[in-house]
Amino acid sequence: MKVLKTLNNAAAYAGQRLVARQHRKFINRHATELFHTPTGEAKYKVALYFADPMVNAYQIRQWYEPMKQLAKHVPVVIIARRPDSALALREECALPVHYAPTIEDVENLVNTQDLRLVFYVNQNIRNFQMMRFNTPDHVFISHGESEKAYMWSNQLKAYDYVFSAGQAARDRLAEHLHNYDAGHRTRLIGRPQIDVAYLAPYSINHSLPTVLYAPTWEGDRPSMNYGSLLSHGEKLVDSLIKDGGFNVIFRPHPRSGVNSAQYGQAVNRVKQKLDEANTTSAARLLFDDTTHWGWQWAQSDICITDISAVAYDFLATGKPMFVTTPVSDEATISDSPALSQVPALSAAQAVEIPALVRSALVDENTGFKEVVEYYFGDVTEGASMQRFIHESLSLVDGNLGIASPPSYRAA
Incomplete structure (x- = not known):
């Protein structure tokens, strides 16, 4: 049984490699915009990093709208490390997507752009390939607030900052992480996703709860x-x-x-x-x-x-x-x-x-x-999105003492 399982795993891996090669060929021929590196004022300053397959896309999807709002102020790019994810993300997200399969590709992106801030939505081990670069601030934004043990993982120490929803998250990290200055390393942004108007794809019988x-x-x-x-x-x-x-x-x-x-x-x-x-x-x-x-x-x-x-x-x-x-x-x-x-x-x-x-x-x-x-702090309309944009731009500008956050009107 072990031999059969090993053979099945090997066959599945070979199949995945074949599909990946086909995706890369398609990108090289028909989706070359995934390698685009803008110049001048259009250089990317903020990146949303995603090294996962699309089964985990729910983790990044919830950040599309906040990133689109941030992109009104600074150029934002999604960095995808897998060819299938790069192709899928470019179809479903309005933000530019950059495909960087190798560490050399990541280095080229860093060297040609003006990245000052990189966001991470999960703890993929390939995050560390991006985090080896000292210049941008590396910020963990997670994919939602919860009381799961994941939320106080010791891995959070690897990031320059954690964007947390509210005081509860800051207190949680202060309690569980040793040798960690939660007051300095966390920025409280609320939940910017609640400041987005989402179109319902289904009709509901509103006469019933x-x-x-x-x-x-x-x-x-x-x-x-x-x-x-x-x-x-x-x-x-x-x-x-x-x-x-x-x-x-x-x-x-x-x-x-x-x-x-x-x-x-x-x-x-x-x-x-x-x-x-x-x-x-x-x-x-x-x-x-x-x-x-x-x-x-x-x-x-x-x-x-x-x-x-x-x-x-x-x-x-x-x-x-x-x-x-x-x-x-x-x-x-x-x-x-x-x-x-x-x-x-x-x-x-x-x-x-x-x-x-x-x-x-x-x-x-x-x-x-x-x-x-x-x-969550202040959850009045627009307040969370405003805090997210403010904290992001304060890191991009390298100025933690910005007098007032940019104005924002809920989408």
Whole structure:
């Protein structure tokens, strides 16, 4: 069996190499703009670095709009290290994309441009190939605020700065990272994604309340096993369908099933349940696999999610929500003001979700406002985007004492 597995892995690797060569040939012949290096005032000053395959594109997609707003002030480029990702990103993002497959290509980009700031959305090991350059400031922006152990990884010490959502993130780093000056190394920007108007791709029956169920994936190690789909999800969705009084938006994490076939199969089962019930239900029952994350916040009245970035994105809306309690004893759970204020949902309570949702929609959680401010700061319209642009330009200009941030009007 081990020999067969080794042979299968070798065949898959050979296939991937062949596809990569085909993509590179296509770029060399038909997408040469991916090698473009502007001159003069058009030289890139800010880069958004992405070394991953498109299965992880959800991590960079949420930064398209903030980067487009920043690009109104300074030239911004996306650096892609894989040919398939470079081709896909150039199709779906309005920002220029530069394909740099080798370290020599990265060096050429650095040497020909005026890069002063490089953003990173994850902890890909190839980030370090870019971080070897001393000139630009290297800034970790992550792909969402959460209480996952990932958010206080010791790897954050490698970056010059961390752009954090609010004081909660700064306090979290100060508590967990040794020999780290969180006060100096973090910049608080809020959540600029909430200052973007997203177009909803689906129609909703607005006469009924809408429940967003957005579980995270199964994780890649026991400490990150926060996903609720197997423990809560199917029972929860069955109960909502049977009740008939709620629209449902089911949005599984894009990586669902990557490490667990059983978890991926559960996604398919829930999709089938929703599709079948949607043909006769007055409610709108949606399986959401759209690439964009944001329109769901405006369309939903309440959210059910796991310990993940989704919880904190939705928290900023001030709408009610539930956070599932992991059934795994190995999942790392930290004490946090957010989790103490947001109602928890155990696996046993999943079948009771219609009654719990109705109660949550009429009850007032008086602690929400203080928690939102602690995690995101000022969330009035445009405030987060303004802080993001201000902190970015302060690093680009090398002047931390800019008197006032640039003006910004929500998109």
